[in-house]
Amino acid sequence: MHDTPEASAWVRRFAPLARPGGGVLxxxxxxxxxxxxxxxxxxxxxxxxxxxxxxxxxxxxxxxDLLRADLEDGSPWPLPPDRRFAAVVVTNYLHRPLLPLLTALIEPGGVLIYETFARGNERFGRPSSPAFLLEPGELLGLAGTGLQVVAFEQGEVDSPKKAVVQRLCAMFDVQANPLTWPLPG
Structure with missing residues (x-):
């Protein structure tokens, strides 16, 4: 047994939306x-x-499949441009230049599960820099890129520690944005 913190309740809640047997990033x-x-x-x-x-x-x-890559140093994206996943998970991480890429990583009918810190978290400690804190409703901006919101939350939480977070679960909706899929290679 590996001594690892328990998976996020938000991720556990929406994990069943991933296509059975589909790849997860x-x-x-x-x-x-x-x-x-x-x-x-x-x-x-x-x-x-x-x-x-x-x-x-x-x-x-x-x-x-484990890929060592610094996503913030300007290196090329470490996956082939046509690689898609049944689910993309991002928790406790924010690098705004990656946000537009997220939709392109999700296969039709796939799911994005995102949870990270938001403005106001500086009251509770790290992260406290605006560079690492979402603005109010910022994750909802992804919905305009072909994603249909399943659930969204923002606000103060007590667990696993007191923090201010935003959480989004959204599915790639090929009917709402048919020109987005397939993506040019």
């Missing part, structure tokens, strides 16, 4: 708590992080 996968959740449910998983130390025990497993 965890951006900034950290300790791998969400990789473990989805792999345990029979999904092949891909984790990207600049430090893969927290998921070293997963290396070599056939259903796990």
């Amino acid at each position: 965890d951006i900034a996968c950290g300790s791998g708590r969400h990789l473990r959740l989805f792999a345990g449910a029979g999904h092949p998983v891909t984790g990207i992080d600049r430090d893969l130390g927290g998921v070293a025990d997963l290396a070599g497993r056939p259903e796990v």
